[in-house]
Structure formats: structure tokens, C-alpha cells
Amino acid sequence: MFREALTAVLFMGVFIFFLYTGVFENDPRYVRLSNAFFLPGIILFFISIVVVTNASNVFMSVTFTFKKIFSRRYRDQRSTYFDYVQARRQKKKRRYIGVPSLLISLALLVVAGIFAYMNHMQ
Numbered sequence: 001m002f003r004e005a006l007t008a009v010l011f012m013g014v015f016i017f018f019l020y021t022g023v024f025e026n027d028p029r030y031v032r033l034s035n036a037f038f039l040p041g042i043i044l045f046f047i048s049i050v051v052v053t054n055a056s057n058v059f060m061s062v063t064f065t066f067k068k069i070f071s072r073r074y075r076d077q078r079s080t081y082f083d084y085v086q087a088r089r090q091k092k093k094r095r096y097i098g099v100p101s102l103l104i105s106l107a108l109l110v111v112a113g114i115f116a117y118m119n120h121m122q
Contacts, residue, residue, distance in 0.1 A: 004097040008034045008044070008104055016108075030119035033120045041108030053082035060085060063080055 019036040027035065050056055064084045 004100065008097070008101055010109055010119035012040045012044065012104065012108060023108060026093060028119065030115050030122070034119060037108050038112035041105050044101055045105035045109065048098050048101035052102055057085075 016036045019039060020032055023036075025032070061081065064081055
């Protein structure tokens, strides 16, 4: 879990640096910092909400439907959606990256809010 969180922090750091130096280069300093922290923070926040709430299971039904329609191997089998879900859950190993990602994204959003407030106070 620690390795995944560290990887997420490093990736977000590189993304923030790229945004700060390249994309938002014409903005004032605090606006640039606020935008550079907000964009990766909000993207990571929504992805981690999907992971934490286990909403990715919604996409499992879409995957099953497309496999049933377009794949010969699944079309010829008489498996049900329940069987497909059970097989997927047995193959899937549990990874707990949602909560650390959510905490990292909230920290990025708080930092973005602090820089936005500092810009407002100037």
C-alpha cells in the first residue's frame, strides 16, 4: 500500500511541475500554483472516489454485455452474468489504493485552496 501511495505522489509531483512550468506559465504565481495543484487533485479525487466506492463494478456489466455480443468464445458459452461476476471476483486480487489516493487528492485540493486564498489576499 505504501509503494502505491508513493508512486501516486511522485506521479502527481511530476504532473504538477509540468503544469506549473508549461501550461500555466502566463498566470501570476499563486494562481499558477493553485491551478497546478487543483487539476491533478480533482482528477485523482474522482478516480479514487470510484475506487473507494467500488463503482467500477458498474462497468463489469458493460464488459460482460460487449463480450457476450462481440466475442465468439463468450457467445458460445451459456454462462450467466452471475457466473461471470463470480469468476472475475475470484481472479481479482484486492488492492487497497483507494483510500491513500483519496487522502493524497484531498491534500492536493487543500494546498490548491491555500494558494487560491493567498492570491485573493494579495
